[in-house]
Amino acid sequence: MLSLSLSLSETSPAEWKYISEGGATVVFSYQGPNHPVLTGKVLRLRKTPRAREGNGTPGDPDPHPITDEFTVEFQQKVISPRVYGNTWLQAFSAYHEPSRPLERRTISMIDISRRTGVLALDLIGGVSCAVEVKPKWGFLPNPIHLSQESRPIKTRNCRTCMYARLKQTEGKNAAMHYCPLDLFSGSRKRLEYALKGLWDSWVQSNGSINNLRVFSHGKIVRPNDGLTFQAWSRESFSLPPDAALTSIKSRFIDSLLPEFLHTSLLNHISTLQRSLDSLDCEGFAKLVELTRIESAGLGDNRDVNPLDADSMQPTMEDWVSFVDIFLSPEHQKNSSFKPSNLRYHTLAYLLSATFKDCSLIITLRPRSAHEESSSIKVIDLDFKSVNKIPGWFNLDEKIVKVYANIHAGMRKECIEGNSESEYDSCPTSTRAG
Ligand SMILES: [Zn+2]
Incomplete structure (x- = not known):
């Protein structure tokens, strides 16, 4: 495990972009000025359940939390930075909250009590089409x-x-x-x-199943996205802006099929x-x-x-x-x-x-x-x-x-x-x- 003496609080929340989230973590990609460590990386932050109604405190903490250090060692492939102050994470969380889907926001929030996050290689940024299956x-x-x-x-x-x-x-x-x-x-x-x-x-x-996600230059693409969807299909498959959905579908499948075969x-x-x-x-x-x-x-x-x-x-x-x-x-x-x-x-x-x-x-x-x-x-x-x-x-x-x-x-x-x-x-x- 490579440990780096790095403080994320030197970066501004605006230099990070919300990418996606699962049940336990939220992922942001670094978009700031060229940085020897952060460029090309994503930051994964742990989530915590939101407070129950009428109760101002966050949800019960997990009695056996999985630490990020454990996650890092478990995966053995990621880089664990020395962290940020909680004030920074609080500001970071507030800044990015509007980017998160409403259905996720109502039940969970970034766990601002954590003192670590996980930095990993950004596999989806910088390419016109990345597909997550x-x-x-x-x-x-x-x-x-x-x-x-x-x-x-x-x-x-x-x-x-x-x-x-x-x-x-x-x-x-x-x-x-x-x-x-x-x-x-x-x-x-x-x-x-x-x-x-x-x-x-x-x-x-409209892209809300978790079995398939499509990203263009690090940004999630949904079928109803209009211009973003058009730009993605044009750039990824050299299709005209008015291409029929069936043509995009067959190009998409033709491109993925050899990868899986x-x-x-x-x-x-x-x-x-x-x-x-x-x-x-x-x-x-x-x-x-x-x-x-x-x-x-x-x-x-x-x-x-x-x-x-x-x-x-x-x-x-x-x-x-x-x-x-x-x-x-x-x-x-x-x-x-x-x-x-x-x-x-x-x-x-x-x-x-x-x-x-x-x-x-x-x-x-x-x-x-x-x-x-x-x-x-x-x-x-x-x-x-x-x-x-x-x-x-x-x-x-x-x-x-x-x-x-x-x-x-x-x-x-x-x-x-x-x-x-x-x-x-x-x-x-x-x-x-
Ligand atoms: Zn089946």
């Missing part, structure tokens, strides 16, 4: 521990498609035309299908997701329960929570030794279904969640440029806290319950592997779900 879950679960009710559903429908359906029933935006198993298939036809699905969902939601990254990501999540959420929940019962039988406190964050939150040493075991031939022995292996499965599940939530950044260059062809980079490899696990158990149950209520004929089937046969016999409307 969040592929999500690229596998169907191991059926061994699935219940009778969930098995027929979970072995035919992927988690991402089912979750999209839940979001839709809750009135939220979701990528209803996209199945990650198509993106991960390695088949040209299905990859094209996945990219079309992402584009259609992006257009229909010629990378082994997706294969690596799905293999990691699958092998780290070997029990499925249900099997993992059963193992937690089994551990609780066993501890109670041994005379321990009956209410003992095997996932208690104080004892289960992994340290950096835990991660290092876990990776050693995971990569060793011994790992079969350490991963059998028994309470003594709960810690192994907890770390494995958390790491799987990191890969299930990562994003890919693809930079597309204008056709006329004589530069090297673009490449895919992985971002958002953030550490997930053990505190999230109970919420994941509940969400898993809810997702399957909602999906089970959908008439069988209306369900879409998600195909694992590179088979294309179903895609020849199945009408497009059914595949799009």
